[in-house]
Amino acid sequence: MVKEVVLNDKVIFGNNRPFVLLAGPCAIEGEERVLRIAEKVKEITERLEIPYVFKSSYDKANRSSIESFRGPGLEKGLKILQKVKDKFDLPVISDIHTIGQAESAAEVLDIMQIPAFLSRQTDLVVAAGKTGRVINVKKGQFLAPWDIEQVVKKIESTGNEKILLTERGVSFGYNNLVVDMRSFPIMRDTGYPVVFDATHSVQLPGGAGDSSAGERKFVPYLTRAAVGAGVDALFMEVHDEPSKALCDGPNMVSLEDLEELLIKAKAIDEIVKDI
Structure with a gap:
C-alpha cells in the first residue's frame, strides 16, 4: 500500500484505487483547441468512469531548438487553464521551470509538475513543495x-x-529511451503513488535534429504493460491532430484512438487490482 494522494472526492491516487488519467495536449496551442480537447477527453473518461485531470503546458522551456514553439507563457497560459477548470469542473496540471513561477502557478494548478530534466534542482523542488x-x-x-x-x-x-512520482523512460544510448518495468515497484517503495508517462516514454529525444521524434505506435503496448505492473495513474499527451501539433506530435495519442486504449487499460487495471 502507498499513501493516498487526494485531489478531490473524485480524484484519489494510490492505495489500490483505479488509475487516474492525466491527459491533454503537450503545449497550450490556443484557448479554443485546449477547451475542445478537454471537453472531449472529459466525455470519454466520464463514460468509462475514469478519474481525470487535464494536462497542458503553458511553457515548454526544454525544447530542442531556440525556434521551437513553447506555448503562450505563464500569465496567458494560466488564464486558459483556469477556464478549463471553470467550464468543465476539472482539476489541472502543468509544469513549472523556475522558482519564480511556483507561487503564481499554485493559484491555478491543482498539481504542480517538476519536469524530468529539472527533477534534481533542489531549489525548484523545494519551492514547489512549499506551495502545498x-x-x-x-x-x-x-x-x-x-x-x-x-x-x-x-x-x-x-x-x-502530497507527492506523485512519474516514470517516463531512461536514456538508452543516443536519442532513445527505454522503460524498465521494475521501476514501478521500486519507486512505489518510497510510499507514494506512481504514474506512467505513456507518451514521453516513446519519445526519441532530439531524434529529428531540431526537435524530438517519437514512436506513437508503441504507446498501447507500454500502457498495457505499465497498468499490468499496477501503476496508480497514466499520463498521456493527446491531440486532435497529432501530425499538426506544434510540440511532441510524433508521440502524442490521437483523440480518436484514446477511448479504445483506455477501455483495454481499465480492464487490465481491474484484474490487477481486483476492483
Whole structure:
C-alpha cells in the first residue's frame, strides 16, 4: 500500500484505487483547441468512469531548438487553464521551470509538475513543495528508480507529503529511451503513488535534429504493460491532430484512438487490482 494522494472526492491516487488519467495536449496551442480537447477527453473518461485531470503546458522551456514553439507563457497560459477548470469542473496540471513561477502557478494548478530534466534542482523542488499543492515529479531520464527517494526527501522537508512520482523512460544510448518495468515497484517503495508517462516514454529525444521524434505506435503496448505492473495513474499527451501539433506530435495519442486504449487499460487495471 502507498499513501493516498487526494485531489478531490473524485480524484484519489494510490492505495489500490483505479488509475487516474492525466491527459491533454503537450503545449497550450490556443484557448479554443485546449477547451475542445478537454471537453472531449472529459466525455470519454466520464463514460468509462475514469478519474481525470487535464494536462497542458503553458511553457515548454526544454525544447530542442531556440525556434521551437513553447506555448503562450505563464500569465496567458494560466488564464486558459483556469477556464478549463471553470467550464468543465476539472482539476489541472502543468509544469513549472523556475522558482519564480511556483507561487503564481499554485493559484491555478491543482498539481504542480517538476519536469524530468529539472527533477534534481533542489531549489525548484523545494519551492514547489512549499506551495502545498500536489507535486508530480517526472523522474529524470538520467536517474535510476531508487534515486527518486532523494527527490522525495527534498519535498518532504517542506512538510508536503502530497507527492506523485512519474516514470517516463531512461536514456538508452543516443536519442532513445527505454522503460524498465521494475521501476514501478521500486519507486512505489518510497510510499507514494506512481504514474506512467505513456507518451514521453516513446519519445526519441532530439531524434529529428531540431526537435524530438517519437514512436506513437508503441504507446498501447507500454500502457498495457505499465497498468499490468499496477501503476496508480497514466499520463498521456493527446491531440486532435497529432501530425499538426506544434510540440511532441510524433508521440502524442490521437483523440480518436484514446477511448479504445483506455477501455483495454481499465480492464487490465481491474484484474490487477481486483476492483
